[in-house]
Amino acid sequence: MNFDSKKKTTSSTAILPDDVILEILLRLDAKSLMRFKCVCKSWKSLISHSVFINLHRKHQLPYTVFANSLEPSEILSIGHSKNFNKISELRFPLVDFKSIEGSDSGILCLSGDNDTIYLWNPAINQVRKLPSPPISGFRLGFGYSTMTNDFKVVAVELFKLFDIPKPIEERLIKNIGKLSERLAIYAYDGFTPGPKHYPIFQIWVMKEYGISTSWIKHLKIKLPSSSAIEDPRSQFSNNGDLGFTNDGCILISSAKGLHLYDPKNKLIRHLRRQTMGCFICFHDYAESIFQIEE
Amino acid sequence: MSSSSTTTTTTRLLMLKASDGVTFEVEEAVATKLGAINNMVEEEGSEDLICLPNVNGKFLGMVLEWCKKHANNNTNSDKGNDEVNKWWDKEFVMDLDQNTLYHLLMAADYLSGTELVDLLTEKVASMIRGKKVEEIRETFKIKSDFLPGQEEEIRKKNSWAFE
Numbered sequence: 001m002n003f004d005s006k007k008k009t010t011s012s013t014a015i016l017p018d019d020v021i022l023e024i025l026l027r028l029d030a031k032s033l034m035r036f037k038c039v040c041k042s043w044k045s046l047i048s049h050s051v052f053i054n055l056h057r058k059h060q061l062p063y064t065v066f067a068n069s070l071e072p073s074e075i076l077s078i079g080h081s082k083n084f085n086k087i088s089e090l091r092f093p094l095v096d097f098k099s100i101e102g103s104d105s106g107i108l109c110l111s112g113d114n115d116t117i118y119l120w121n122p123a124i125n126q127v128r129k130l131p132s133p134p135i136s137g138f139r140l141g142f143g144y145s146t147m148t149n150d151f152k153v154v155a156v157e158l159f160k161l162f163d164i165p166k167p168i169e170e171r172l173i174k175n176i177g178k179l180s181e182r183l184a185i186y187a188y189d190g191f192t193p194g195p196k197h198y199p200i201f202q203i204w205v206m207k208e209y210g211i212s213t214s215w216i217k218h219l220k221i222k223l224p225s226s227s228a229i230e231d232p233r234s235q236f237s238n239n240g241d242l243g244f245t246n247d248g249c250i251l252i253s254s255a256k257g258l259h260l261y262d263p264k265n266k267l268i269r270h271l272r273r274q275t276m277g278c279f280i281c282f283h284d285y286a287e288s289i290f291q292i293e294e
Numbered sequence: 295m296s297s298s299s300t301t302t303t304t305t306r307l308l309m310l311k312a313s314d315g316v317t318f319e320v321e322e323a324v325a326t327k328l329g330a331i332n333n334m335v336e337e338e339g340s341e342d343l344i345c346l347p348n349v350n351g352k353f354l355g356m357v358l359e360w361c362k363k364h365a366n367n368n369t370n371s372d373k374g375n376d377e378v379n380k381w382w383d384k385e386f387v388m389d390l391d392q393n394t395l396y397h398l399l400m401a402a403d404y405l406s407g408t409e410l411v412d413l414l415t416e417k418v419a420s421m422i423r424g425k426k427v428e429e430i431r432e433t434f435k436i437k438s439d440f441l442p443g444q445e446e447e448i449r450k451k452n453s454w455a456f457e
Binding site: 015016017019020021023024025027028029031032034035036037038039040041043044124125 | 396399400403411412415416418419422423424425426427430431434435436437438439440445448449452454455456
């Protein structure tokens, strides 16, 4: 092995090699990177390069974003693991906003009035209004395509019908979503007996996509009775959603606010008080510096 | 460990020689935490003295101190190890001045100590987050090579990032 290929660095002021600079920049936040484009030409082209942008997003901490049903333009983000107490507000700069349709690679796909679709990168403050699709009454799918290095929004008109898991009654389904890349159903499973009725949730995942017989019960969540929630029955009967963190915790919206349930130790924590509306549209999110402006 | 080795239970010692002639006697299991040393041991096998002309004794010593700590912590099959390592890593980088940090980072990079490079780059990143462009140029000894007007244009485009 040739160990003399790199320059000798015995001078008192160290100049870091390019591969080390790259590693440092990959660990920076979006705002700092946008500013550091001004440092010199080579930093600007590095930070603008698609390979860098893709590597950078893989270094970012996982968050969950969600919206308030009554104030949808108030989008909140919450960090996972040790950052649970850090809830920040991301205010969407336009008014006609209905819901978060999807999130991938730091870009949120939002729908507004009259079938308007927006892409939004909150980390670098960019919004793009997409041309309205020629159809209406559709559902949106959104994702980043690694084949084309671009984002795709798909308006879905054609639906495939799947049977829901046999033991679940349709009226008890709270939400349908994605859990570890699998189709998942979150449903009520009754209430605990006793003076206070705590809701029990059950989560089913479809092991093989499209095969209705492959539904398996993934988890049953019994909110602990010690969790100081007054009148839980009415509190959880609103239309709030459930969200999942990458470390297996569950975010639950109730009439009192946002709670975090950890299935490992069966503990519930209150994260945010909220008496108006409920929290909806939970999506995974991590910062990125993908440009979406034309 | 290779199958031909008859000393699987005894610890083999390696001699590492820094650019300024300072030598370190280190257990193989500690030194091979560094990718570059690991490659040399695998390629050259019997060689016990390894010369490292690009790292001086001070920084080689610090890199090896880190490797030793991590190798020791990992031999205890305790679950709290990760926490111990994290706590120790924090202590390790806490009081490093910029110049030491950079030299250490270059040594770790040169020796392919991936985990240590991660730790040190994260430390540098935490130090420069939120800094001004001028401070970054100063820190990394970079001269702006933009033509007049070019920098202003980038600033204008991303003006929110300068608030």
